[in-house]
Amino acid sequence: MESRGSVPAHPVPYEGVWRFTAPAVDVSVPQARHAVRDLLDRQGVPVEDDILQGLLLILSELVTNAVRHAALLSPELAVEVAIGAEWIRVSVEDNHPYRPTALVTDYAQTGGRGLLLVREITAEAGGTCDVEHTAGGGKIIWAALPLKTQL
Numbered sequence: 001m002e003s004r005g006s007v008p009a010h011p012v013p014y015e016g017v018w019r020f021t022a023p024a025v026d027v028s029v030p031q032a033r034h035a036v037r038d039l040l041d042r043q044g045v046p047v048e049d050d051i052l053q054g055l056l057l058i059l060s061e062l063v064t065n066a067v068r069h070a071a072l073l074s075p076e077l078a079v080e081v082a083i084g085a086e087w088i089r090v091s092v093e094d095n096h097p098y099r100p101t102a103l104v105t106d107y108a109q110t111g112g113r114g115l116l117l118v119r120e121i122t123a124e125a126g127g128t129c130d131v132e133h134t135a136g137g138g139k140i141i142w143a144a145l146p147l148k149t150q151l
Contacts, residue, residue, distance in 0.1 A: 012085050014043040019080040022063075024071035024094065032063045032079050036090065045083055047147045054121045055090060058129075058143045061114040062092040065141070070096035074138060087127075091142035099131050099139055118143055126150030 018039055022028040033056050040047060047055070059079070066077040074095035082089040100115055118141075122129040127145035134140060 014045045015083055015085060016043070017080065017082045019078060021076050021078045024067050024075050024077050026067060028067060028077070029060055029063045033060050036079070036081055039081060040083075040088075043083065045088065045147065047088060048149055050149060051088075051125055051145055051147060054125055055088060055143075055145055058118050058121055058145075059090050059092070061118050062090070062141050062143075065100065065114050066092050066094045066096075069098070069100070070094040070138075073097075080142075086148070087144055087146050089142055089144035091140050093134065093138060093140040095134075095136060095138035097133075097137050097139070099133065100141070115141075 020032075020035060022032060036059055037052075037056060040052065063077065063079065066074070070077070076095075078093040080089075080091045080093070082091075118129055122143045122145065125145045126149075127143060129141075129143035132140045132142070
């Protein structure tokens with residue numbers, strides 16, 4: 001018998017970590033989104049639809065940012081999906097050293113709100129997100145969400 005909050009004695013069948021690379025070009029955005037959706041379906045991950053839609057939007061924003069802002073110094077990006085018993089984490093890694101910050105809302109701008117959107121979707125779902133530096137001088141931007149809506 002396991003206590004509340006403990007790690008299950010046996011991992012659930014959908015748990016794991018998957019990583020793939022893609023060129024830092026526009027077509028990689030929908031390809032990454034479809035690859036992650038297919039992975040979750042194939043693994044039978046019990047993710048609620050609202051959480052899934054938010055996760056895919058977050059992934060699209062992160063890959064778009066890597067394509068638009070890091071491609072010159074990082075012609076390839078990496079996407080990682082880590083799935084636990086009760087959560088899912090997506091991350092996008094590139095080799096550009098600039099560490100972005102979420103901008104404040106400026107309604108006069110037509111862009112520049114991607115990370116703000118990522119932060120808001122993550123918070124609304126009860127998850128967490130951050131930016132980390134890699135040992136090679138690049139960065140990883142990630143978001144972790146619960147599989148089920150937090151009440």
